[in-house]
Amino acid sequence: MRAVLRLDLAEAEPDPRAVLERLGIGRDREPTATVSGLLSKAVDLLRRHAQPAGVVEQIARQEFEAVYAGEGKNLSPAPLDAVLPRADRLALFAATLGEDVSLEIAALFGTDDFALGYVLDAAASSAAEGLSRILARRYLSALIARGEVPADRRALDYSPGYCGWDLTGQRRLFARLVPGEAGIVLNESCLMRPLKSVSGVIAVGPEGIHRLEPVYACCATCGERSCRDRAAAAVAPGEDWEDEHGNPSGDRGEPRKG
Amino acid sequence: MEILREIAESLGRGEDRRVAELARAALAVGTTPKEVLDRGLILGMADVGERFRRHEIFLPDVLLAAKAMTAGVEVVKPLLAGEAARARGTVVIGTIQGDLHDIGKNLVGIMLKGAGFDVIDLGNDVAPERFVEAAEREGAGVVGMSALLTTTMPGMAKVVDLLGRRGLAGKVRTIVGGAPVSAEFAREIGADAHGYDAANAVERVAELVGAV
Numbered sequence: 001m002r003a004v005l006r007l008d009l010a011e012a013e014p015d016p017r018a019v020l021e022r023l024g025i026g027r028d029r030e031p032t033a034t035v036s037g038l039l040s041k042a043v044d045l046l047r048r049h050a051q052p053a054g055v056v057e058q059i060a061r062q063e064f065e066a067v068y069a070g071e072g073k074n075l076s077p078a079p080l081d082a083v084l085p086r087a088d089r090l091a092l093f094a095a096t097l098g099e100d101v102s103l104e105i106a107a108l109f110g111t112d113d114f115a116l117g118y119v120l121d122a123a124a125s126s127a128a129e130g131l132s133r134i135l136a137r138r139y140l141s142a143l144i145a146r147g148e149v150p151a152d153r154r155a156l157d158y159s160p161g162y163c164g165w166d167l168t169g170q171r172r173l174f175a176r177l178v179p180g181e182a183g184i185v186l187n188e189s190c191l192m193r194p195l196k197s198v199s200g201v202i203a204v205g206p207e208g209i210h211r212l213e214p215v216y217a218c219c220a221t222c223g224e225r226s227c228r229d230r231a232a233a234a235v236a237p238g239e240d241w242e243d244e245h246g247n248p249s250g251d252r253g254e255p256r257k258g
Numbered sequence: 259m260e261i262l263r264e265i266a267e268s269l270g271r272g273e274d275r276r277v278a279e280l281a282r283a284a285l286a287v288g289t290t291p292k293e294v295l296d297r298g299l300i301l302g303m304a305d306v307g308e309r310f311r312r313h314e315i316f317l318p319d320v321l322l323a324a325k326a327m328t329a330g331v332e333v334v335k336p337l338l339a340g341e342a343a344r345a346r347g348t349v350v351i352g353t354i355q356g357d358l359h360d361i362g363k364n365l366v367g368i369m370l371k372g373a374g375f376d377v378i379d380l381g382n383d384v385a386p387e388r389f390v391e392a393a394e395r396e397g398a399g400v401v402g403m404s405a406l407l408t409t410t411m412p413g414m415a416k417v418v419d420l421l422g423r424r425g426l427a428g429k430v431r432t433i434v435g436g437a438p439v440s441a442e443f444a445r446e447i448g449a450d451a452h453g454y455d456a457a458n459a460v461e462r463v464a465e466l467v468g469a470v
Contacts, residue, residue, distance in 0.1 A: 024455075025316050034272065035318050105361070114368050115272070115321040121361045167408050189356030189409045221440075 007052035014126035022122035042120040053182040054095030070169035078164025086209040094179035095131035096197035128196040132157040156210040159200030164218040266302030272322025274329040281333040291337040324372030345376040347467040351402040352380035354413040359406040365456040386416035405436040415447035431466040
């Protein structure tokens with residue numbers, strides 16, 4: 001099962017508080033009027049320049065384990081070691097906001113509009129992360145619609161560079177997924193282009209498999225603590241790519257058999 | 259003097275055009291360039307720094323203020339003589355080879371300029387040799403390197419190593435930063451400092467320059 005999806009930014013529009021946190025403004029602080037104004041402008045720019053797209057492809061566990069092994073640099077034990085044996089389904093994914101957003105950020109810095117450039121960068125990073133949630137929801141919905149997993153399952157995305165999955169894991173992931181159809185490529189340093197892109201694996205299973213205690217070595221240096229609570233529920237039937245095989249809303253994606 | 263207070267306040271609000279106008283107006287009524295710099299611009303920026311430390315304002319506010327500072331400095335700098343015209347030092351900055359992330363590096367550059375440093379920005383995807391050549395050519399006191407990818411961090415060690423091989427260790431100090439870069443990593447590769455964010459990087463550069 002593979003799908004190349006054009007996504008709607010409205011789904012991935014960043015939560016203002018999440019963007020503010022990226023700007024170093026914690027939830028216990030109020031932004032200045034200047035920052036609020038910049039954030040509003042940045043979201044407008046994001047709407048204008050983002051061209052979100054993504055690729056999802058289901059992968060068998062054994063095959064994924066070879067992808068995950070990467071270049072042998074993963075942390076051990078790592079969270080995915082506990083997740084994989086209990087997952088019902090796995091899918092590789094990559095998604096991007098497109099190149100125009102990065103060009104706009106560079107243009108703002110190039111014209112000394114540093115503050116807006118900085119806020120747009122934070123908003124774009126937050127939106128890019130949101131894309132993985134959208135893909136997770138769509139994939140889960142497709143599985144439920146096909147009757148492949150029960151309706152109470154949850155999906156969560158894991159990415160190279162996080163949770164003990166070494167960044168060099170990107171190489172095997174890209175070799176297997178080949179997300180060029182969504183316009184995403186990898187350089188020698190494992191850097192994705194366009195810059196505002198995300199990739200990884202979506203694991204679907206009982207909600208409990210994603211509720212990991214932060215006991216791993218990687219958790220000690222990671223500030224993210226919402227990971228245990230952000231497992232995505234399915235969207236309503238009809239909003240996933242599954243329905244696009246035959247219905248008129250084909251502009252949401254171009255599914256093809258994997 | 260009222261106009262100097264206005265300069266400081268406008269700078270705090272990030273009003274770059276207004277700051278330049280006020281600086282010109284101050285000079286026109288006989289205020290010396292040094293007074294505009296010290297009692298208007300620098301005083302305003304010091305207040306911005308203090309409010310930032312107290313979390314009353316945030317990095318985007320500081321960036322607007324730094325831009326206003328630069329606008330004001332551009333008015334008075336050609337008129338400053340001798341010591342007052344001299345920058346606090348020259349810093350070569352860049353994102354290390356293989357990495358195209360440059361927001362963090364850009365922020366450091368803007369804030370270094372706002373703090374009175376000359377900044378040579380080599381951009382992103384910068385080979386180790388280019389850092390060293392630029393430092394020699396520009397007579398820089400500090401080389402600042404940024405990385406967001408763990409895969410590119412070894413390039414920072416190469417820069418430190420190259421500076422040593424060319425006999426520049428101790429003359430050209432090094433500072434590293436970026437999300438995956440830690441103070442421990444800085445020590446491991448022999449870098450002189452680690453900046454955990456843009457504001458901290460400027461403080462550390464100031465310390466390094468003072469120590470040279």
